[in-house]
Amino acid sequence: MLKYFVSTHRTQGERDNDSNTVPGTELVDIPGKSHEDPDDTYCACARSFVGFISGQATTTAEVAESDMTPVEYIRGFHAKQIALGFKDTPALHASATNDAVHLLLLAACWPVGIVVERRGDEICVRRFPDQT
């Protein structure tokens, strides 16, 4: 089974600046950030994950799993970037693969159902699955 991050509404509201405009539940990426402060008043880039499909942002994600293969996940990640308008170059393929593997390795460390949040470049545990 493969573990990966998906958007979630769980624990939304624990932080005053939480938000989730991702419709439903979908795979998420960590977008680039334009500054370091995850609690910036005007811009949520350093605390947000972005949905693969919708392109919408959420401050909370959780670990899910399925029988998707790592190759399928990486292909999806790469395809998503092309769909966003990036030119399909060897450099894009390499960076998409690196970013996808990075996310898979992080997700593999944690149990299914754990809720995580983003603090700049760090992904941190917000709630363990056995907590209510």
Ligand SMILES: [Zn+2]
């Ligand atoms: Zn920003």
